[in-house]
Amino acid sequence: MGNPPPSGTTANTARGVVVQLLSPTNGMVLKTWKIAGKNKISIGRETGCDIEVLDPFVSRKHAELVHNDGKWWLVSQGRNGILVHNLRVEEIPLHGEVTFRLGSAGPEMRFLLEGATESNMATLCVDTAPITIFMVDEAKVQNEVGAITAREEFRRLQEHVRELRRKRQSCG
Amino acid sequence: MSKIISTHSFRGGTGKSNLTANLAVLVARAGYRVAVIDTDIQSPGIHVLFRLDPSSIKHSLNDFLWGRCSIQAASYDVTASAIGQVDESTDRPRLFLIPSSINAGELARILREGYDVSRLNDGLQDLLSQLRLDFLFIDTHPGVNEETLLSIAVSDSLVLIVRPDQQDFQGTAVAVELARKLEVPEMFLVVNKALAGTDFSVLKDFVESMYRVDVAAVLPLNNEMVEMASGGIFSNRYPEHPFTRELKRVAERILKPVPQPIA
Numbered sequence: 001m002g003n004p005p006p007s008g009t010t011a012n013t014a015r016g017v018v019v020q021l022l023s024p025t026n027g028m029v030l031k032t033w034k035i036a037g038k039n040k041i042s043i044g045r046e047t048g049c050d051i052e053v054l055d056p057f058v059s060r061k062h063a064e065l066v067h068n069d070g071k072w073w074l075v076s077q078g079r080n081g082i083l084v085h086n087l088r089v090e091e092i093p094l095h096g097e098v099t100f101r102l103g104s105a106g107p108e109m110r111f112l113l114e115g116a117t118e119s120n121m122a123t124l125c126v127d128t129a130p131i132t133i134f135m136v137d138e139a140k141v142q143n144e145v146g147a148i149t150a151r152e153e154f155r156r157l158q159e160h161v162r163e164l165r166r167k168r169q170s171c172g
Numbered sequence: 173m174s175k176i177i178s179t180h181s182f183r184g185g186t187g188k189s190n191l192t193a194n195l196a197v198l199v200a201r202a203g204y205r206v207a208v209i210d211t212d213i214q215s216p217g218i219h220v221l222f223r224l225d226p227s228s229i230k231h232s233l234n235d236f237l238w239g240r241c242s243i244q245a246a247s248y249d250v251t252a253s254a255i256g257q258v259d260e261s262t263d264r265p266r267l268f269l270i271p272s273s274i275n276a277g278e279l280a281r282i283l284r285e286g287y288d289v290s291r292l293n294d295g296l297q298d299l300l301s302q303l304r305l306d307f308l309f310i311d312t313h314p315g316v317n318e319e320t321l322l323s324i325a326v327s328d329s330l331v332l333i334v335r336p337d338q339q340d341f342q343g344t345a346v347a348v349e350l351a352r353k354l355e356v357p358e359m360f361l362v363v364n365k366a367l368a369g370t371d372f373s374v375l376k377d378f379v380e381s382m383y384r385v386d387v388a389a390v391l392p393l394n395n396e397m398v399e400m401a402s403g404g405i406f407s408n409r410y411p412e413h414p415f416t417r418e419l420k421r422v423a424e425r426i427l428k429p430v431p432q433p434i435a
Contacts, residue, residue, distance in 0.1 A: 021410075023395070023396060023413075028414075029412065030396065030410045030412060030413045031410060031411060031412050031413075032412055054404070054409055134336065134337075134338050134341040134378075134382075135338070135341070136341055136342055136345045136382060137342060138345075140342070141342070141345045141346055141349060142349075144346050145346055145349040145350060145353070148316060148321075148350060149350070149353055153318065154321070154353075157321060157322065157325050157354070158325075158353070158354060158355075160293075160325075161325040161326060161354060161355070162355070164293075164297075164326060165355075165357075168173065169173075171173075
């Protein structure tokens with residue numbers, strides 16, 4: 001990469017970042033972290049990580065986002081590694097939007113600088129495919145309901161519940 | 173006044189327990205004392221979602237029904253695992269679980285002998301008062317057996333889960349009619365596992381007109397839920413997922429007071 005590993009010790013204030021957890025099936029955003037005012041952001045399974053990702057393929061301390069010399073770096077911490085474009089990396093500078101994977105079988109994440117366009121926002125996907133029409137056999141329903149409600153136990157239950165509701169309402 | 177909510181589906185496999193657990197968590201997170209009781213005694217499982225270790229279950233709902241313990245003794249505070257650590261000095265939010273036994277002998281006994289449903293009713297009322305609950309969720313057994321009818325009957329609110337499936341639609345019609353005859357004050361439907369490519373708004377309108385019951389949400393078939401394989405509470409893990417956002421709408425509906433009959 002041509003640069004020394006980032007230290008995260010610089011005093012300059014980093015621009016806020018946005019990190020998104022992406023769906024493994026369709027890439028939509030499942031969770032978003034917006035973090036500002038930090039030069040080092042931890043990612044991992046461990047409670048206390050700035051970005052806590054509960055996934056069996058994520059290490060307790062999996063990676064760090066480190067701000068150094070005016071830019072953000074993604075640095076691998078755990079033994080499961082980080083993949084960018086399916087290539088394993090130990091550290092990589094982040095120039096704008098970058099998608100990375102935590103471990104070869106772990107979840108995919110997206111890094112953005114705050115204020116950049118957050119693409120692919122989650123939404124319910126609706127298209128205009130025709131709905132299959134389901135039917136209810138009303139006569140069959142009435143037969144089944146009639147068989148149940150005709151029983152003495154059902155009538156007792158109705159009375160019991162009316163009494164119970166009266167009591168609960170009077171108790172407030 | 174506390175509110176009893178039954179979540180029910182006519183058939184199994186609708187995602188009922190998952191929805192119940194997630195709704196209970198969302199309601200508790202709003203700052204309430206909530207309990208979930210697993211009355212699906214013949215096929216219990218909701219304890220798995222709350223990560224309640226079976227070896228830590230000293231008493232279950234079964235023990236209460238056989239008269240071996242109080243209902244409170246069969247309740248477990250799962251607040252920490254379900255919504256995280258809360259301030260011990262305050263009594264809200266809290267989340268309790270009353271699990272059913274997964275012991276094979278207990279399951280066989282229930283199937284063989286049944287149980288006294290009036291004792292279940294007593295237990296529900298005791299839970300409300302002893303745990304000072306704001307909301308009690310009943311995860312029912314699918315179908316319309318005696319104990320399920322009792323759970324529906326004592327509810328202030330009934331959430332019926334239905335999949336876009338012919339058998340579900342037919343059976344749900346029976347459950348809706350029975351709930352009406354039991355004068356359940358509030359009832360709404362949740363359509364779960366709707367396939368991609370379905371026009372959700374058309375499906376919602378269709379279901380509402382078919383049953384004359386409001387549809388609180390149409391939830392998509394959820395690959396991430398399948399991948400979690402009952403490994404926890406979905407809304408905790410994916411708080412911004414479209415599925416969670418729709419669930420929050422259902423939870424908001426549950427949080428509203430029950431409409432009272434005009435005296």
